[in-house]
Amino acid sequence: MTDSLEAPNYASSWKKAPFIKNRFVRWLIIVGGAIYLSAALGTMNIDLDRVKEGLPRAQRFLDAFFPPNFADNRGVLWDGIAESIWMAIISTVAGIALSIPIGLGAARNLAPAWVYLFCRSVIAASRTFPEIILAIFAVKLFGFGPFAGFVALSLGTIGFYAKLLAEDIENTSASQAEAVKATGANWFQWVNYSIQPQVMPRMIGLSIYRLDINFRESAVVGIVGGGGIGATLNTSFSRYEFDTTAAILLIIILIVMFMEYTSSFTRKWVQ
Amino acid sequence: MPTIQNNSIEIWRRRTSKEQWIRWIFWLIGLSIIFFAWNTISEKTIWFFVQDAPNQAADIAARMVPPKWSYMDKLWQPVWDTINIATIGTVIAMTIAVPVAFATARNTTPNIVVRTIGLFIIVSSRSVNSLIWALILVFILGPGVLAGTIAIGLRSVGFCAKLIYESIEEIDHTQVEAIEATGASGPQKMIYGILPQVLPTIAGVGIYRWDINIRESTILGLVGAGGIGLQLNGSLNTLAWTQVSLILLVILATVFISEWVSAKVRGAII
Numbered sequence: 001m002t003d004s005l006e007a008p009n010y011a012s013s014w015k016k017a018p019f020i021k022n023r024f025v026r027w028l029i030i031v032g033g034a035i036y037l038s039a040a041l042g043t044m045n046i047d048l049d050r051v052k053e054g055l056p057r058a059q060r061f062l063d064a065f066f067p068p069n070f071a072d073n074r075g076v077l078w079d080g081i082a083e084s085i086w087m088a089i090i091s092t093v094a095g096i097a098l099s100i101p102i103g104l105g106a107a108r109n110l111a112p113a114w115v116y117l118f119c120r121s122v123i124a125a126s127r128t129f130p131e132i133i134l135a136i137f138a139v140k141l142f143g144f145g146p147f148a149g150f151v152a153l154s155l156g157t158i159g160f161y162a163k164l165l166a167e168d169i170e171n172t173s174a175s176q177a178e179a180v181k182a183t184g185a186n187w188f189q190w191v192n193y194s195i196q197p198q199v200m201p202r203m204i205g206l207s208i209y210r211l212d213i214n215f216r217e218s219a220v221v222g223i224v225g226g227g228g229i230g231a232t233l234n235t236s237f238s239r240y241e242f243d244t245t246a247a248i249l250l251i252i253i254l255i256v257m258f259m260e261y262t263s264s265f266t267r268k269w270v271q
Numbered sequence: 272m273p274t275i276q277n278n279s280i281e282i283w284r285r286r287t288s289k290e291q292w293i294r295w296i297f298w299l300i301g302l303s304i305i306f307f308a309w310n311t312i313s314e315k316t317i318w319f320f321v322q323d324a325p326n327q328a329a330d331i332a333a334r335m336v337p338p339k340w341s342y343m344d345k346l347w348q349p350v351w352d353t354i355n356i357a358t359i360g361t362v363i364a365m366t367i368a369v370p371v372a373f374a375t376a377r378n379t380t381p382n383i384v385v386r387t388i389g390l391f392i393i394v395s396s397r398s399v400n401s402l403i404w405a406l407i408l409v410f411i412l413g414p415g416v417l418a419g420t421i422a423i424g425l426r427s428v429g430f431c432a433k434l435i436y437e438s439i440e441e442i443d444h445t446q447v448e449a450i451e452a453t454g455a456s457g458p459q460k461m462i463y464g465i466l467p468q469v470l471p472t473i474a475g476v477g478i479y480r481w482d483i484n485i486r487e488s489t490i491l492g493l494v495g496a497g498g499i500g501l502q503l504n505g506s507l508n509t510l511a512w513t514q515v516s517l518i519l520l521v522i523l524a525t526v527f528i529s530e531w532v533s534a535k536v537r538g539a540i541i
Contacts, residue, residue, distance in 0.1 A: 016463070016467075019470055019474075036358075037359070037362075040355040040358065040359055041359070043351065043352075043355070044355065044359075044416050044417060044420070045415070045416075046415075046417050047413060047415070047417075050412065050413040051412050051413070051417070053413075054410075054411040054412050054413060055411075057410060057411050058411045061407065061410070061411065082311070083311070083312075083315070086307070086308035086311045086312055087308075087312060089304060089305065089308045090305060090308040090309050090312055093305050093308075128486075128522075128523055128526050128527070129519075129522070129523075130486055130487065130489065130490050132402065132490045132493065133489075133490060133503075133519070133522075136493075136507065137331075140327065140331065141324040141327050141328055141331075142316075142320055142321050142324050143316075143317055143320035143321075145315050145316055145317070146311075146312045146315050146316070147312060147313075147315070147316040147321060150312055193285075216398060216400060217400070219400060219403065220400045220402045220403060223402060223403075223406070223493070223494065224493065227315065233403065234406075237406060237407075237410070249399060249403070252398055252399065253394060253395050253398040253399070256394065256397070256398035257394050257398070260394070
């Protein structure tokens with residue numbers, strides 16, 4: 001009798017459940033991670049003297065931000081910004097124009113298998129290489145200047161936009177497509193009236209997002225000779241005019257901020 | 272339903288006249304911007320070079336085959352460096368990004384000033400490309416892997432913090448309330464109520480960013496920040512095209528493997 005009156009043996013303390021449940025995997029990750037980190041840091045050969053030497057330079061660089069110098073190189077600065085903006089716009093437009101047929105072809109519910117495979121491999125190829133490497137080759141082929149940057153960014157856009165477009169098309173509702181097909185629409189009418197309205201809101205948002213990315217990338221294709229603000233930035237840097245560098249960085253940040261706000265606003269408005 | 276009257280027969284149209292006009296005006300504005308943009312770019316282009324590009328492309332392509340396989344011996348070290356830059360850079364980024372995300376998310380931020388600072392950190396880290404970070408850091412820390420690693424880290428903070436703070440804002444509040452009802456303090460609420468909910472996101476974001484960072488760290492060498500980009504730059508400058516093609520193949524392979532690893536790991540977590 002007395003046994004049943006005793007409180008059952010509840011646990012009096014509680015331990016947080018681990019994130020990785022399997023104990024072996026957990027320890028494997030921890031130990032493996034530790035070994036890897038020590039190996040990686042060991043081969044990194046950090047030169048502390050050089051770092052110490054760099055600190056005053058960091059100071060000099062930071063000083064240049066207060067105040068940034070917008071005035072001295074005003075002409076080239078605004079030229080560079082304008083070039084970057086136009087380059088971003090035109091390469092987004094060209095990239096999307098190229099992406100639409102490729103995206104349509106890469107959607108499994110629209111295209112036959114061989115078109116699908118071809119378009120998917122185009123997308124994979126464009127996604128693998130960073131825009132900078134595309135830009136290096138574009139500069140080799142087309143010479144210095146914004147045209148090379150334009151080609152590189154357009155090609156880079158394909159991998160991003162066509163992939164997302166294809167995925168979005170694959171997610172569209174099949175019943176709407178069937179309804180339009182039942183009216184006797186041909187292929188173009190079918191795509192235009194059943195697929196396009198379904199993917200349009202997201203695609204508009206994405207194209208603005210891509211414009212934003214292209215502007216940011218346009219700031220670096222200039223480093224390898226692709227024109228735009230990157231070229232100005234690189235020049236100001238190699239001439240040790242850090243106050244101008246600071247001004248350029250601030251302008252880039254402001255424009256990107258502005259674009260981010262516009263893009264989130266537009267996406268809300270479209271959807 | 273918008274229709275048009277044509278000899279007393281109603282014909283279906285997609286849009287009303289007003290909508291149609293507005294669309295035309297938007298198209299007109301858009302097309303003029305595009306035209307203007309194209310004009311600006313084309314003014315600065317030497318079209319002779321563009322016409323000559325197919326020949327150049329054929330020439331370079333011919334010089335690039337076959338890849339110089341023996342050069343591979345000298346590439347293992349840079350590949351290892353590249354992976355280290357991406358991995359340690361991601362670790363640095365995540366260490367900074369998690370606190371920044373908690374300071375920025377609307378439901379965990381201490382006050383509006385901290386939130387604004389957090390947002391500014393996120394935006395400035397995201398706007399400045401890793402190559403520009405590397406350019407600055409090579410100047411400060413000297414050329415090498417360290418500059419590249421920190422560049423990748425600084426660049427990734429914004430991206431990771433943004434995704435994490437968005438997921439913190441979307442957590443289920445009933446769980447936090449339940450923890451609060453037990454008399455938990457602020458930090459305890461964070462550890463037991465919020466963190467378990469966002470931990471999968473944090474891990475997922477880290478892996479995702481690592482994958483992107485592998486791609487980015489392949490090019491940092493162009494400005495001297497270590498990794499395989501250094502070899503790429505050297506080979507390009509010496510016009511050693513057979514080495515360039517081998518390096519591109521190595522980058523391709525690295526990116527594919529990292530993408531595969533990241534997809535596998537993310538699949539295991541989520």
